[in-house]
Every structure is written in structure tokens, then in C-alpha cells.
Amino acid sequence: MIVDTIEEDTNVFKFEKSLTNKLKYDIDSYSGYTPNFNPRNVMFDKPLDQSSRWATNSSSQSHFITLKLEKMALVQTICFGKFHKSHVCNMKEFKVFGGMSLNGMHEILFGGLHNDSEAETFPLKCVRKGTMFPCKYIKIVPLASHGGNFNTSIWYIELRGITRGDIVETVKFNFNKFKELQAMKLTLKHLRQKNFVHDFHSLLESTKIQLEDPIISRLYINFLLIILVSEGNFNRAENMVMNLKDDVFLDYVSNTPYKPFWRRLDIDHHPDKRPGVRGGHQMCIDPQRQLIYLLGGWDGAKDLSDFWCYSIRMNRWSCISMDTRVDGGPSPRSCHKICFDPKNQCIFVLGRYIDPDIRPTSNLESDFFKYDINTRKWHCITPDTKVSTWFKLYVEK
Known part of the structure; x- marks a missing residue:
């Protein structure tokens, strides 16, 4: 079963x-x-x-x-x-x-x-x-x-x-038991918050519920009820807070080292429904909508100008455009920079990498683009930032 x-x-x-x-x-x-x-x-x-x-x-x-x-x-x-x-x-x-x-x-x-x-x-x-x-x-x-x-x-x-x-x-019984436990914990927290000390301890003793970590419970009783409420001893309360780093959390912190955890995302889609292999691409994230945008890159043979969106919630890629140049957006490029504006819901694109062997014959203009997420349209802010009296394209020699 x-x-x-x-x-x-x-x-x-x-x-x-x-x-x-x-x-x-x-x-x-x-x-x-x-x-x-x-x-x-x-x-x-x-x-x-x-x-x-x-x-x-x-x-x-x-x-x-x-x-x-x-x-x-x-x-x-x-x-x-x-x-x-x-x-x-x-x-x-x-x-x-x-x-x-x-x-x-x-x-x-x-x-x-x-x-x-x-x-x-x-x-x-x-x-x-x-x-x-x-x-x-x-x-x-x-x-x-x-x-x-x-x-x-x-x-x-x-x-x-x-x-x-x-x-x-069985599952229904466990869930109802879980709801009763949550209701009891909320009741206990309410009684303690309203300073119904006798009722709080009476209910806690009869139910045998562990409301929180015992250290936190002792801290609450000693700190709030005795030091502040009963004694009104603010100096002692302040010293207790200052000493927390030496006593209460020391063992926990020392036994909890930071460890990175990587998990490969398996996206069950056909290869043509997700970005191909590449390097030098750029990504930005919309934290509110839980979306990641990917633009361009280098596939080992040529620069790319495809534009993709990945939904973190749905674990799914969707292609916004296979060629942003056709949509009035950036030309194929890699090693560029993009950033997301959460307030105005748009993406800015600046710069690109040009191979040293073709730089003398290439257009070294520094174009600057904006993509409006709501209207799904590209806008060229300027074809060359140098002409717009901003800054010129810097070339690494």
C-alpha cells in the first residue's frame, strides 16, 4: 500500500x-x-x-x-x-x-x-x-x-x-489531527501574548505540546515576564540580549555550516522548446513573477539573437523570439549586459563582444535597447551611445 x-x-x-x-x-x-x-x-x-x-x-x-x-x-x-x-x-x-x-x-x-x-x-x-x-x-x-x-x-x-x-x-485523520495541533498552538501563543500566564501554563501542561524550541520558551519567560514585566529591569534585559551571541545560539551556529545545494532542473520538453547550448549569454530575473529571461549568446559557431523566458513556478521554457533583430531589437551578440527594471517592467540591453580579427571591418557602434515586457516590444534608445553624448564603446585590446 x-x-x-x-x-x-x-x-x-x-x-x-x-x-x-x-x-x-x-x-x-x-x-x-x-x-x-x-x-x-x-x-x-x-x-x-x-x-x-x-x-x-x-x-x-x-x-x-x-x-x-x-x-x-x-x-x-x-x-x-x-x-x-x-x-x-x-x-x-x-x-x-x-x-x-x-x-x-x-x-x-x-x-x-x-x-x-x-x-x-x-x-x-x-x-x-x-x-x-x-x-x-x-x-x-x-x-x-x-x-x-x-x-x-x-x-x-x-x-x-x-x-x-x-x-x-488515515490521511484525513492525520490532517484533522494536524489542524487541531495548529489551533492549539495559536491559542497558546494568544494566551501568552495577552499575558494570561496562568491559563497559558495550564493549557501547556495539559496538552504537553512543544510550542517552540525549549530555549526560546525559557528566553521568553525569563526575558519578557520576569525581567521586563515583573521587575522592569531594563539594564538586565539589555545585558541578556547582548549575551545571546555567547550562549543561546552558539552551539547551533557552530554545528550548522553553510553548504551549497545544487539541484539539476529536469525540463521534460522537446529540444526545440528550450534554448540550445551556448556561452556568453546573459540572464536576468523578475522576482515578482518568478520569471528568468535569457538573451543571445555564442553557440560555438555564431552569435545568437534568440530571446527566451523560463517560468520558475511552472519549470518551463517559452520562446519569446527566435530573432530579436526581426522584432526591432538587438542584433546577434554575446558577452553583452542586460538588467531588469521591476518598477517599469522592462529589460535594458547594452554592449556586445566583437572578435578582434573582424573589429577593423565591423560596426563598433554601441547600441542601447529597451524591451517592454507588458507590450512585448523592443525600443532602440540610441543606435550609438557615443553620438548621444553618453559614452563610447570600449574595446578590449
């Missing part, structure tokens, strides 16, 4: 594949739909039928469709079927929520779909702070369509997971 635990000291388990099956569901609720494109259409996989889909009645991000499972289950994957060819209404970005009740749902997936005819399957992470939970309801929230301002369509939804009663009940 249970193969093993995925992580130590957690209630996250790995199960035999033979226990997984297709889950039956019905439509519980939805935000609305366009006439003739009923939400129930997502229950049937008909890729050749233009009308077999749920279509929202506007392009806003307030739409949703909630599925009610026939049996409570450990939902493991969700599959989105598509039309037999690309479609402007195809869902591009979405979120999935799951839970045992409509009022207790948690985000279990943030992802996106390609605009093609291939069905896509995603694993669902039904885990809260190291504890798995079963689901009775699954809610899908479309965030964007491939057509920009077009309504979003979902053609088919398939859920797979485990419905075996003893497994589901």
Missing part, C-alpha cells in the same frame, strides 16, 4: 501506482458561462467538437469552476484535454485549489498550458506544512487565455487519485 515516506518527520507518503484510478466527479458550482458552452462539457473528452467546452462569459480573473468528487480521495494529478488544434480561447494560466469542504480549500497548483492540441497532465500537491490532505472538492480558476482579452475555455478535465477507504481515512 504505502511504499515509503517522501520526507522524514512528515505525513507525506508515496503510494503504489496500482492504487491510482480515474476519479468520478460532478459540477458543484461555477461563476458563469457563455450560452451553448455549459460547464458540464468539461466532463467529456471530445476534441473534435467545437462546442464541447466550458467558456467563461468574460475575460476577467474572477471566474471559477468547482468539481465535487463522488468519493473523497487523495487527488494526485489533473489532466486538461484540448481542442484538436490551437485556439485563441485556450486557457493559458490557471490555479487549482482543493479541500475537504468548500470553505477549507488550499492552493495545490499554479500552472499554464501550451496553445496546442496535446493534453497536459500536472501533479497536484495536496500537502499543508508536511501533512497530506484528501479532497472532496477541486476548484479551477482560469487566470488568462492565449488570446489575451478573449474569454477562457476549458475543454476537458480528468482527475486521478486514490479512493481506497482505509488510506483516505
